[in-house]
Amino acid sequence: MSQPNQFSLLSQRRFAPFFWTQFFGAFNDNLFKTALLVMLTFEALSWTSVSPATLNIVLPALFILPFVVFSATAGQIADKVEKSRLARAVKWFEVAIMLVAGIGWMSHSLWILVVALVGMGIHSTLFGPVKYAYLPQNLKPEELVGGNGVIEMGTFVGILLGEVVGALLVSQKPYGIELVAASTLLVAVIGLVASYRIPLSPAPAPSLKISRNPFAESLRNLSFSRQNRTVFLSMLGNSWFWFYGALMLSQFPVYAKDYLHGDHSVFVLLLTVFSLGIGTGSLLCERLSGGKVEIGLVPFGSIGLSVFGIDLYLASLGYTNTAAVDIAGVLAQPGIWRILADIVMIGVFGGFFIVPLFALIQTRCDPAHVSRTIAGMNIMNALFMVASALMAMVLLKMGATIPQMFLATAILNALVAVYIFSLVPEFLMRFLAWLLIHTIHRVKIVDVDRIPDEGAAVLVCNHVSYVDAIVIGAASPRPIRFVMDHNIFKMPVLGWIFRTAKAIPIAPAKEDPWLMEKAYIDIAQALHEGDLVCIFPEGKLTRDGEMNEFRGGIVKIIERSKVPVIPMALRGLWGSLLTRDPGNLFERSFTRGPRSRLALAVGAPVAPQQATPEYLHQQVKDLRGEWK
Incomplete structure (x- = not known):
């Protein structure tokens, strides 16, 4: 804007x-x-x-x-x-x-x-x-x-x-x-x-x-x-x-x-x-x-x-x-x-x-x-x-x-x-996020004012790269509690950043049912305290740049906490170094060049009763458009 x-x-x-x-x-x-x-x-x-x-x-x-x-x-x-x-x-x-x-x-x-x-x-x-x-x-x-x-x-x-x-x-x-x-x-x-x-x-x-x-x-x-x-x-x-x-x-x-x-x-x-x-x-x-x-x-x-x-x-x-x-x-x-x-x-x-x-x-x-x-x-x-x-x-x-x-x-x-x-690790985390989006990428933010200045809300976004949360966090005027795959928390640098930002680790039920249930409890507590919580409903990074179907976790969250859901879409990250693009790593780097462009588009809030996985998937897909 x-x-x-x-x-x-x-x-x-x-x-x-x-x-x-x-x-x-x-x-x-x-x-x-x-x-x-x-x-x-x-x-x-x-x-x-x-x-x-x-x-x-x-x-x-x-x-x-x-x-x-x-x-x-x-x-x-x-x-x-x-x-x-x-x-x-x-x-x-x-x-x-x-x-x-x-x-x-x-x-x-x-x-x-x-x-x-x-x-x-x-x-x-x-x-x-x-x-x-x-x-x-x-x-x-x-x-x-x-x-x-x-x-x-x-x-x-x-x-x-x-x-x-x-x-x-x-x-x-x-x-x-x-x-x-x-x-x-x-x-x-x-x-x-x-x-x-x-x-x-x-x-x-x-x-x-x-x-x-x-x-x-x-x-x-x-x-x-x-x-x-x-x-x-x-x-x-x-x-x-x-x-x-x-x-x-x-x-x-x-x-x-x-x-x-x-x-x-x-x-x-x-x-x-x-x-x-x-x-x-x-x-x-x-x-x-x-x-x-x-x-x-x-x-x-x-x-x-x-x-x-x-x-x-x-x-x-x-x-x-x-x-x-x-x-x-x-x-x-x-x-x-x-x-x-x-x-x-x-x-x-x-x-x-x-x-x-x-x-x-x-x-x-x-x-x-x-x-x-x-x-x-x-x-x-x-x-x-x-x-x-x-x-x-x-x-x-x-x-x-x-x-x-x-x-x-x-x-x-x-x-x-x-x-x-x-x-206050938030200072350092925001610095690293700011550094990322002002050195490696040029980020355009669309309608960020749709993120509320106060009060609880769930943010949902497509999952393109390992730095999605950093880009979103840097764009938001408020701190965000991210729900993330527990394996990311084991990564040397990114894991430390997300832990200091009070991210919530989650695991599939077949891997660790206790951790999954604890994640939903932590999400409900965060929303009860008026925080913003961001989830990636696909549950995994895209392997081809296209969006995967949204899983039912969002329904479970909304059933416990009747808060608005705000769809968001990342554009332009696919093919960067920290994605799962199967193409040649060096070729991708030279093709994108330094200071590559990307965007984060924020959609209008969705009422809890409308927030089905299918509806939210369509909203995010429309926001993203053809630019992966």
Whole structure:
């Protein structure tokens, strides 16, 4: 199915005003924060006696401290209060903070600026739950990945522009401080104006009583989130990304100044390439996922974060310049292009990692609890970012260089990824499925929206190859419990994949009557729990490309569970390497060529009383047509 362009959302009132409100908030946060950090990095002696390296760790930690303390309360407020009204209140608060910051800039008072920095942290804490709870409330399910991608792109472009503008303005002599003070106030006002265009978004829990104890509410939020294992581990994965990103970004000013020996413009260059990478990766998620929530991209992103993080360390070893340089000078240095390429790719793979996780959390958590779930995630994000600051301080005390800190983070990322994916094998299985259908085959999906977003159903499909289940699983927006021949479970690689996906093994009655009966019990239990179950009613792979007759197992399933049956047909797999085509293996490979085309067509749901083997066979045959 053709998907609408994700950028078309920017022309619609249900999305655009919210996007610009979020964009200018991210822009202003980072304009102010970066101007403060750059000023203290390059002119520390005129403001404080604390070392720049320590300030670059402590000040970001102070910014995120409100996320730890107030996120739970912010989540409650976002679930209780209509969202456009709340957004406007937050933007008025931002204007007040920037007035306070202006006093700090003009009076040359670091501590007033620190108070404003904490205030901006509170501002972001209050807006965070609104940001991600608003999208599933106002976008269609098929728009959610694209909408998240645009929001993430906008957020990181806002971060990029804020950091660039902040670094540039504060370095303008003699009026840099005055320019920063005026600009932050102006941007806050623009964000306030945008917030008045956000359409009404009713509160999901208007009668909710807000707890007066934010710490107890934080514990309740996290406890509630833990009840959904996949959502909670996705929140952990999201928080880990912020650990990784916070450590990288917090060291960029010192890395640019002390390691690359650059001026302000070199720091801006690092921010630019990293943020462009994040924006590119976030937007590519829409194309690579086919418009659905594709968590198979998460392991792909994690692999890239480690590979290019390690290579950033190796590339840094090859940088030998010790003379002070500006942006033009650093670009002429040997080895710098490899460093920049690594930073860009870390950003791209970071986008692959974080966007599907956001969409998964939004679609699988309790709709009445979205804001509080996001608030719980923000608490975890803040704790992980504080932990990254503490880790950076420890490594600096131990004498580690910044490239060594990048290496340690990349290795730790690999260990964290292995741990999370071992707890939720669905991530890894979807990654393998995504890899299969994006490298070996080009898959066209027809009417996949006929698979219900929730509730039980039985999917029936023709059986062409050993990878039928992987292709179907990759195309489905929901996890599927496959019923499969028990012999496949004994295969070294495919068997492991299907076991981790909680497939249900079945055997013919003459081989193992106990296993057959257990399979029907497991199917009934899965349907009772609201899962999708897929069976191949032929009971065996085709040997000639034609469909075999459907056996009576489907009748036995429907007798126990009165659920709709959805016919599906695979087209174009016959003759591939993993079919039983008797033709020459090498001849088949060359005939089909790389990236061969195939399709999965989904039919209209069939009522249980109509779901006879003969009727379903005809439905699947009609869907398949002449293309085997």
